[in-house]
Amino acid sequence: MACLHGRAVGKEQLKGNTALMAVRHSIRSRTRTLFRKAFLSAFDGNACSRRVILAGVLSGVLAPQIVSADAFPGDLLLFPELTSLHRFDLQDGSSLKNYWINPGLNLFYGLDQGRFRFLLEWLVDRSAQEVQRLQLGWRWQDTTFWVGRFHNPIGYWNIHFHHGAYMMTSITRPGVMTYETSGGPLPMHVTGLYVEGVRELGDSSLYYVLNAGVGPDLEKKRLDAFDVLDPEGTRLPAVTLRLGYQPVSFGSDEIGFSFSYTEISGRQIGVDRINQIVAGVFANWRSENLGFLGEAFYIHNDFTGGASEPESDVLNLYGQAEWRVADDLTLYSRIEGTFNDNGDLYFDHFRNFVRDRYMGGVRYELPYKMALKLELSREHTRDDAFGQVGLQWSAVFP
């Protein structure tokens, strides 16, 4: 327990205060310069440069947290990862790569000041360099009212693991929970208002979320979630309600449902608009050595203007089982399936969406909150059926 959270405060830290002050002064000076440059450049830079600038500014602002967690408020978490995927049996002319290596860094910062709350999650990897969550909130009793960009509370996976690779037992997310930037078919991020809270019922509790905002635009190959630094595109309303019952308050076990309604511009698939309903049920159960997570989604699309078929219904299911063989070793497996999706106007647009998957893997815990994962799977997309071997190192610091 000696390194619990890595935020322990000891005598040594107090003794080193003078040296730390000099370091902090230097960091603050650099931060001020970065802020000034960022402010001047933000008005004439493109989206990419704005992201890079934001990265610099955030690193400058948040770096002192690493110097001393005690001296600055809030909590900073860094989730680095290095993932390698090797695919085999790909069809000739496949758009998928045989080999894909993806280094990534996800940064999380949370701050509570009285009733005011702030949350930032920012990801840089090969498919996304953007603010994933940016939330400003006000807490009243056990309810928080947020405004900003957040993860759409569809089901269980999307709000429990976010972009923290270390937090997930597996390397891959279920196909239906794939992010927009990686070709996922459902809106994983929404920008607007978000209300979440907990109603305690004795030892158990009811966790509720209601959000309303703007959803993604549909681009040539993928959905495009609202980017706070690059807010282009056609943005239509999105609403989600999620209710989860936790037998033990703030425990990991949860059973519940979510209901989501999103309007998406449909010009890329030859219709005016897609009115999408996603209804889902989920259950997560965990004992000391065993765990099970399952979700089922019913997706209904109403196409307005120009579709030969005015609507479609698709069902997606997945189940993941985990067995902790030893303290540092976990075996896991997941089966995913999509039904009634062949020839669907909407789902056919997402050619790399993994419709079916049989996967097994092993996770090994390393010291200092690091993990190694090896995963084997057989996957099926619109145009391909192939095998995949994944290897990942992930961690959380501090």
Added chain:
Amino acid sequence: MERGVSLAMSKLSFLILLLSLASSALAIEADGLRELVLAASSQSNIPKLSLQETRKLYLGVPVEKNGKTIKPLLNVSESLLFEVFLQKVTFMSSDAYEKQVLAIVFRLGGQRPQAFHDRQTLNAALLEHPDSVTFMWAKDLDQYRGLKPINTLWAGSAD
């Protein structure tokens, strides 16, 4: 004379009572009975927290009392103390606790409780922030300066 005998009997009874109390205390000590308390600065006006509120607080969920958000400080100066706290208050192993706090903060925002290995630093932090609390053995309370117990979280044998 009778009065003298009666006085002697009273003294004897009192002595027997004292001896029995002392032997009970020794038996308790021998059995390893301990009392885990939640403590704060003597200047704080934090009311009694239920076990559920304490658990919630130490899982990284904000808890507000008398208009102030309470700040939980983890006392990891003694491994047995911390283990008992985790078992009796959070109902988790240390691994599970660490993962669960991380998961809650990552999902809901806020910050993880700060951990203190050093009693003096912990004591200073409690005095500096009267809205903060920590846990300790009741018998250790007088080794800290300017603190008071808020409530008992658990009492029993820690062996």
